[in-house]
Amino acid sequence: MTTSSTGTTGAQPAPSGFAVSERTAHLCAETALFMRDHVLSLVSHDLRGPLNAIHSWAYVLERKLDANDPNAQRAVTGIRNGVDQQVKLLETIVDATRAETRSLALAYASFPLHPLLDETVEDVRTGLARSRQVEIALDSQLGTEQLNGDRARLVAALWLMLTFTVEASTEGATVTLATRADATAWHATVTYDSNLAALSDPAVPHLLEAFARKQAGEPREAKRIAWVFALCKRVAEAHGGSFEQIDASESEAARLALRIPLSATVPK
Structure with a gap:
């Protein structure tokens, strides 16, 4: 099944009047905690x-x-x-x-993937994307696939991937979440046109810490991720999966890629 949707845009409030929900504040705090570690x-x-x-x-x-x-x-x-x-x-x-x-406890349960996507995309649209006038396009090849894992942790990882890409996008840009499942794993890839100036622009709303956004714009050593994505990496590896940060090239936009086994187990 293939679906595609985009977020609507509205008037951008001044950063000083930017309201943050309790759920969003919790996810921001988790992001900061994992980055510290x-x-x-x-x-x-x-x-x-x-x-x-x-x-x-x-x-x-x-x-x-x-x-x-x-x-x-x-x-x-x-x-x-x-x-x-x-x-x-x-x-x-x-x-x-x-x-x-150091060890990440997981609450395993089986759940359908598609509702998780819709819920998380809407959270990011409401929490930041509409204020930044950035659209989120969902390109889903999922049907009724289920995953055995920690749903709340996976929501947090996907939320952070989408939130960061919105932070790194200019007004009018589109962030695309493409997702599919094969015989063994769920794949979620977020593609975006990275703009370093957008990460630090004081005239627009931000959710992630200034320190995290600044470090994300600095050169990275081979195979190391920006510190802000520590939560994504920890959650993926705890499920036996992987997380990748792929910088933009002349032929491709920047990407964040999450892979989680459908029957996730804690790595030995």
């Missing part, structure tokens, strides 16, 4: 490599330096102690902060 994970991972290297080179220097030179020995000891202090900070502050949210 993602950043902490990156900090923990990226700092350990250089710290290990410094620690190793300190031992090399110690063997090269004069054992009878107290200043040299004190300097090497200071380097090693400094590294140990940094590692302890990572373990007691960064890793401990993430401990309770």
Whole structure:
């Protein structure tokens, strides 16, 4: 079954008068929480490599330096102690902060996919798209397919994909959500014309944090996602699926791609 619909547009309110529903505020808070955990994970991972290297080179220097030179020995000891202090900070502050949210609990249940799409698209239209005068087109190849997974988590992931693409779109633009299911998985791809200026334009309403929007416009290392999509990645992987952020090229628009097994299970 193929359906196609677009959101209507209306007068854009001033950002100061932009009303946010309780549901939207909750989804924004979840997005920020997952982004915080993602950043902490990156900090923990990226700092350990250089710290290990410094620690190793300190031992090399110690063997090269004069054992009878107290200043040299004190300097090497200071380097090693400094590294140990940094590692302890990572373990007691960064890793401990993430401990309770490192594993994502899922509430499994079987549910039809199409109502989830309609509900989420309408939430984003009402919550931001109409105010930004951005249309959302739904191109669905779904019929009566059902998925066994955490519906609320998947709604949050799809909501974030659509909300970000609206944030990154100019007035009059169209964001397209194409969705289908094959024998094993549900696929949802959001295609949009990314405009970095729209992400930071103070004259239009925004839902996502300014810090998240700014970082999303910066160059990314290979295979790393923008921090704001941490929720999408965590939810997808917890279901045994995947999330991809594909930048625009000369021949293709930017895309966000979510793949979730129809019979999702927690990866071992």
